[in-house]
Amino acid sequence: MSAATAFIRAEDLRKQYQLRRGLFGKGKTLHAVAGVDFEVPAGSTFGLVGESGSGKSTLARLLLAAEPASGGRLHVDGKPLSTGTARERKAFHRLVQPVLQDPYASLNPLMRIGDIVSEPMRIHGLAKGPALAARVAALLQSVGLTPSLAQRFPGELSGGQRQRVAxxxxxxLAPRALVLDEPVSALDVSIQAQILNLLKDIQRQQGLTYVLISHDLAVVAYMSSQIGVLYLGEFVELGSRDDIIRNPRHPYTRALMASSESRVESGAESGAAAVAEIPSPIALPPGCRFQSRCPHAAPRCREHKPALREVGREVGREVGQKVGPDAGPEAGAAHRVACHFDL
Structure with missing residues (x-):
C-alpha cells in the first residue's frame, strides 16, 4: 500500500516508560509499544486485538496524540504528526477524535447532554447560538437519539444512550477518523450489536477511518477489514480479516479465538488457549515473547526472536478478490506472522 492511500501510517512506533518508583520497577524500563508498523487505508477499519497488558490502550493514546511517542514515526492524512503548538493540536483533533470505553466515566455528570455534545464545537469556534443548537439536534438524531435529550443529564440515560452521546x-468536529477504544465492552451484550451497527452505518455515510481497539476478537472481526494481533507491545500477526479469522497462523491468535465468547467463523480453528499469565512488560522473556505460554514452544523460541514474515495466501484467493462482507482494496494486504513455525 502506498503512503498516499493510507490515512494513518505508523513506522517503528514505540513507547517506553522509565520507572522511578516501585519495589520492583525502580530504574527499569516498561516497554509498552515496542516498534509497530501498520497502515490504515482511508475509509477502512483497522482492528487491534489483544489481552489487557498487550499495549492496546497505550497505542490508542499515541494515535490520539495524548502522549508523545518514544520513537518511530506517525503520519496522519499524509503528514507527520505534529502537535507541538496549540494550533497544531487543534488541527489534529479536528482530524482524529476518540470514543472511549466507559460512557459512564467519559461524560461529565454535571453537564447537560446538549452542552457535552456542543463543547468541542464551541472550543473550536465552529458554531454558536441557534446554529449550534441546530447542529447538536442533528448530531443526536444521527446517532439515534431524540433532540429532547439535550436537556437531560448523563445520569438519566442508559449505558447505550450515553455511548451514543459520546x-x-x-x-x-467532522473528523476524518475515530479511535474506538473498547467502545462496547462496558455495555450489555444486547446493546453492543446496536452500537457496532451504528458505527458501521456512520462509517458508510461519512467515509470515516476507524482504528478499533478491543480484547474481543469477535467484535474486531465483525467491524474490521484488517486486523493486528498485539502481544506485549508487538504485532504477532497482521493481515486481512479473512486471513486472520479463516486461517490464524500464530498460537496466540488461536488462543484468543478459543477464548472468544462467540465463534466468528464456523470454519475457524480453535487451537489451544493460553493458560499462563501474560509476562510483565518490565521483564520481557528472551526470544519469542509468547514462548512462556505457547504449546508449541521449542528451544529456538527461547533463544531467537522470530521476525514478522509474510506467509502463504489463503487457498483459492485471487488478487483483488473481495472475500469478506466489508472487504475493500486492503483485503489483499499481506498476511504476516511472527513465529518460527508454519502452523
Whole structure:
C-alpha cells in the first residue's frame, strides 16, 4: 500500500516508560509499544486485538496524540504528526477524535447532554447560538437519539444512550477518523450489536477511518477489514480479516479465538488457549515473547526472536478478490506472522 492511500501510517512506533518508583520497577524500563508498523487505508477499519497488558490502550493514546511517542514515526492524512503548538493540536483533533470505553466515566455528570455534545464545537469556534443548537439536534438524531435529550443529564440515560452521546460528541468536529477504544465492552451484550451497527452505518455515510481497539476478537472481526494481533507491545500477526479469522497462523491468535465468547467463523480453528499469565512488560522473556505460554514452544523460541514474515495466501484467493462482507482494496494486504513455525 502506498503512503498516499493510507490515512494513518505508523513506522517503528514505540513507547517506553522509565520507572522511578516501585519495589520492583525502580530504574527499569516498561516497554509498552515496542516498534509497530501498520497502515490504515482511508475509509477502512483497522482492528487491534489483544489481552489487557498487550499495549492496546497505550497505542490508542499515541494515535490520539495524548502522549508523545518514544520513537518511530506517525503520519496522519499524509503528514507527520505534529502537535507541538496549540494550533497544531487543534488541527489534529479536528482530524482524529476518540470514543472511549466507559460512557459512564467519559461524560461529565454535571453537564447537560446538549452542552457535552456542543463543547468541542464551541472550543473550536465552529458554531454558536441557534446554529449550534441546530447542529447538536442533528448530531443526536444521527446517532439515534431524540433532540429532547439535550436537556437531560448523563445520569438519566442508559449505558447505550450515553455511548451514543459520546459518538455524537466525537462527530461534532467532522473528523476524518475515530479511535474506538473498547467502545462496547462496558455495555450489555444486547446493546453492543446496536452500537457496532451504528458505527458501521456512520462509517458508510461519512467515509470515516476507524482504528478499533478491543480484547474481543469477535467484535474486531465483525467491524474490521484488517486486523493486528498485539502481544506485549508487538504485532504477532497482521493481515486481512479473512486471513486472520479463516486461517490464524500464530498460537496466540488461536488462543484468543478459543477464548472468544462467540465463534466468528464456523470454519475457524480453535487451537489451544493460553493458560499462563501474560509476562510483565518490565521483564520481557528472551526470544519469542509468547514462548512462556505457547504449546508449541521449542528451544529456538527461547533463544531467537522470530521476525514478522509474510506467509502463504489463503487457498483459492485471487488478487483483488473481495472475500469478506466489508472487504475493500486492503483485503489483499499481506498476511504476516511472527513465529518460527508454519502452523
Amino acid at each position: 459518538i455524537a460528541r466525537a462527530l461534532g
